[in-house]
Amino acid sequence: MQLPKGATVAVADGEKFNLFRNTGDEAELKLAPLDHGPVNADHQGSTPGRHGSSANPDGGQDKEDGFSAGVVELLNKKVLAGEISALLIIAAPRTLGAIRPQYHARLSAVLVGEIAKDLTGHALHDVEKAIAAT
Template sequence: MQLAKGATVAVADGEKFNLFRNTGDEANPKLTALASPDVDNDNKSSGTRHHSSSANPDGGQMEEDSFAAGTAAVLNRQVLAGKIKDLVIIAAPRTLGELRKHYHAKLSDVLAGEIAKDLTGHSVKDIEKTIAAA
């Protein structure tokens, strides 16, 4: 995948959210970490309602879905404020599905690509390699 100079890369899972900017060029991306914005995790109504069961005994999935909704809200605000012109989202597959439910139309317009892979906690080099291989 080509990554435009100045593009924003969001890397998320159900608990962590990191932002990077491509300070390199399309052929040689170089990701620079940006300040990670605070995510409002209070949206308990996001997605479907989850009840405790043997598959989800602690209700943790609701927390992860709420975090994904909060992450989408942060990205939506930044896109609407003109801070993000090109965006690539890399997220754990389930988180990516939840994020998509909350995309604003303008976010969809600037979305250059999505990668369904959990790379939170990975090095910047791993993220750059994954983008280059996509």
């Protein structure tokens, strides 16, 4: 995938979130880390999917869902503030499925692609390699 210069890359799973900017150009990808501030993970029960109860006590999944909702909230705010003009989202498949329904229309408009892969714990080179291979 060729990623425009200045494009933002969000890499997320249910527990971690990293944000990068392409400081290279379309021919030569070069990602630089971006500060994104804290993710508001207090969205318990606000995302589609499994939720804990006495019949299904999966509180860990609720925490991941809350974190995922916080990630998409942060991305939506950045897009609406004009801080993101092109966005690639790389997320664990379950996380991607949870956040898609929460994309703001303007986020969808600047979305240049999605990669359903968990790369949050990987080196920056691995993220760049995954983008280039798409």
